[in-house]
Amino acid sequence: MENTLHIIGGGLAGSEAAFQAAEAGVQVILHEMRPKVETFAHQSGDFAEMVCSNSFRSDDSEQNAVGLLHWEMREANGLIMRMAGEHRLPAGGALAVDREAFARGVSEVIRNHPNITIEEGEITELPTDGNWIIATGPLTSGALGESIARETGAESLAFFDAIAPIVYFDSVNMDVAWMQSRYDKGATEEEQKAYLNCPMTKDQYEGFIDALLEADKAEFHEGETAKYFDGCLPIEVMAERGRETLRFGPMKPVGLTNEHDPENKAYAVVQLRRDNTLGTLYNIVGFQTKMKYGAQQDVFRMIPGLEDASFARLGGIHRNTFMNSPTLLDDQMRLKSRPNLRFAGQITGVEGYVESAAMGLLAGRLAAAEIQGKTLETPPLNSAMGALIHHITGGADAKTFQPMNVNFGLFQPVDGLKGGRRGRKDRYKAYTDRAKEAWSAWLNS
Ligand SMILES: Cc1cc2nc3c(=O)[nH]c(=O)nc-3n(C[C@H](O)[C@H](O)[C@H](O)COP(=O)(O)OP(=O)(O)OC[C@H]3O[C@@H](n4cnc5c(N)ncnc54)[C@H](O)[C@@H]3O)c2cc1C
Numbered sequence: 212m213e214n215t216l217h218i219i220g221g222g223l224a225g226s227e228a229a230f231q232a233a234e235a236g237v238q239v240i241l242h243e244m245r246p247k248v249e250t251f252a253h254q255s256g257d258f259a260e261m262v263c264s265n266s267f268r269s270d271d272s273e274q275n276a277v278g279l280l281h282w283e284m285r286e287a288n289g290l291i292m293r294m295a296g297e298h299r300l301p302a303g304g305a306l307a308v309d310r311e312a313f314a315r316g317v318s319e320v321i322r323n324h325p326n327i328t329i330e331e332g333e334i335t336e337l338p339t340d341g342n343w344i345i346a347t348g349p350l351t352s353g354a355l356g357e358s359i360a361r362e363t364g365a366e367s368l369a370f371f372d373a374i375a376p377i378v379y380f381d382s383v384n385m386d387v388a389w390m391q392s393r394y395d396k397g398a399t400e401e402e403q404k405a406y407l408n409c410p411m412t413k414d415q416y417e418g419f420i421d422a423l424l425e426a427d428k429a430e431f432h433e434g435e436t437a438k439y440f441d442g443c444l445p446i447e448v449m450a451e452r453g454r455e456t457l458r459f460g461p462m463k464p465v466g467l468t469n470e471h472d473p474e475n476k477a478y479a480v481v482q483l484r485r486d487n488t489l490g491t492l493y494n495i496v497g498f499q500t501k502m503k504y505g506a507q508q509d510v511f512r513m514i515p516g517l518e519d520a521s522f523a524r525l526g527g528i529h530r531n532t533f534m535n536s537p538t539l540l541d542d543q544m545r546l547k548s549r550p551n552l553r554f555a556g557q558i559t560g561v562e563g564y565v566e567s568a569a570m571g572l573l574a575g576r577l578a579a580a581e582i583q584g585k586t587l588e589t590p591p592l593n594s595a596m597g598a599l600i601h602h603i604t605g606g607a608d609a610k611t612f613q614p615m616n617v618n619f620g621l622f623q624p625v626d627g628l629k630g631g632r633r634g635r636k637d638r639y640k641a642y643t644d645r646a647k648e649a650w651s652a653w654l655n656s
Pocket residue numbers: 219220221222223224225242243244245250252253259260261262263264265332333334335346347348349350351352355372373374529530555556557558562563564565567568
C-alpha cells in the first residue's frame with residue numbers, strides 16, 4: 212500500500228490536502244479523531260470546521276496578500292475556496308461564509324470522493340512507515356503532540372491564542388447601532404452595509420478601557436510562559452499596551468458615519484460582523500479576550516447598542532500547537548529527520564484558516580507527486596504560496612519563529628527594499644501581477 216497517502220486531521224489543511232491528492236489520482240486515507248475525540252473548540256464532526264471567526268479575510272487579489280492567496284488556491288482547484296464561494300455571506304470586501312453550511316459542503320465532497328477513505332479515531336504516535344501528512348492543527352491531541360515533541364526535540368510546541376464573542380442580532384439595540392461597511396466598501400448595497408457598528412463618545416471609551424483593565428481575567432497554569440501571537444491579542448492585553456491602542460486598532464472610528472447622528476463623529480466604534488446566513492449571529496471583530504465569562508458580559512454590555520446583548524458564545528483562550536519549521540522541515544514540507552512525514556496547516560507555523568488551507572493544498576500536491584514518482588518543485592518565491600512556504604521552511608529566523616500570516620513583507624521587494632518611487636497601491640498591484648504570473652507558470656509546469 213505504499214501508493215497510499217495517509218493524512219492525520221480533517222481540518223482546513225487536511226481536507227484540502229486530501230482533496231488535492233485524491234484529485235491527482237492518489238488513494239488517500241484521512242484519519243480524523245472527531246467526533247470520537249473532541250477538541251474544546253470544534254462543535255461538530257464535520258471536516259474543515261471554522262472554530263472562531265467565519266471570515267477568510269480580504270478577497271482582494273490585487274491589493275491584499277491574503278486575497279492573492281485566495282486567487283492562487285482557486286486557480287489550483289482548491290476545495291476550501293470553492294466551498295467558501297458557494298457559502299459566501301455579505302461582508303464588504305471580505306470573504307465570509309456561513310460556517311456550518313461551508314463545513315457540511317466540504318465534508319460532503321470529501322466523504323463522497325472515490326479516492327478518499329475516512330478512518331475515524333485519534334492517532335497517538337508519529338507513524339513509522341508509509342507516506343503521511345500531519346495536519347492536526349493548533350489543537351493537536353496531547354498524545355500526538357508529545358510524540359512530535361519527542362521526535363523534534365522541542366521542549367514545547369504550544370503558545371496561546373484568544374477567540375472573540377458572538378452576539379445574537381435580535382439583542383442589539385438598532386436605535387443606537389447601524390449597518391455600514393467601513394468606507395462603504397462592497398459592490399452591492401448589502402455588502403456596503405455588512406457590518407453592525409456601535410459608536411462610543413470619549414467618556415464612554417475611557418470608561419470602557421477602565422473596565423477592561425480592571426476586569427477579572429482567566430488564569431492559566433501555563434500562564435507564566437504564555438505567549439500571544441500579535442495578530443490575535445486579547446483586547447485587554449491591547450488596552451494594557453496603551454489607552455489609545457484599541458482606538459487605533461479594532462475600535463478605530465474611520466470610514467464610518469453614524470446614521471442616527473451623522474453630524475457627530477464617534478470617538479471609537481465597535482464593529483460586529485455577520486456570522487451566519489440567517490444574519491442572526493454577529494461576532495465582535497477583534498474582541499478576542501481572556502476575561503472571565505461574568506466579566507465579559509458586564510464589560511461588553513457597556514458598549515452602546517449592546518446594553519442588553521445576549522451572547523451565543525463568549526470569548527476564550529486556547530492552546531496553539533506549532534513547530535519550529537525553519538529548523539525541522541525541508542522546502543517540500545517533509546520532516547528532515549523522517550522524510551516520509553510531511554506537515555501541513557497551522558502546526559507548521561502559518562497562522563489562519565487561509566494560510567493553513569493553502570499549506571494543505573501544497574502538501575497534498577507535493578505528496579501526490581512524490582508518490583507518483585514525479586518531480587514537483589517548490590512554488591516560486593514570487594507567488595504568495597511560495598513566499599509563505601519559503602518563510603516557514605527557512606526564510607524566518609528560527610530563534611524567534613512565531614506563527615505568520617501571509618503578507619507582502621514575505622515577498623521579494625518589487626522596487627528594492629525602500630519601495631522605490633511607486634505609491635503603495637501600484638506596488639501591491641506589481642506584487643500581485645508578478646505573483647499571478649509565477650503561480651500560473653508553476654501550475655502549468
Ligand atoms: C479557538 C481557536 C480560534 C481560532 N480563531 C481563528 C480565526 O478567527 N481565524 C483564523 O483564520 N484562524 C483561527 N484559528 C486558527 C485556526 O484553527 C486555523 O487557522 C485553522 O483551523 C487551522 O487549520 P488546520 O487544518 O491546521 O487545523 P484544524 O482546522 O484545527 O484541523 C485539525 C484537525 O485535526 C484533528 N486532530 C487533532 N489531533 C488529532 C489526532 N491526534 N488524530 C486525529 N485527528 C486529530 C482535529 O480534530 C481537527 O479536525 C483559531 C484556532 C483556535 C484553536
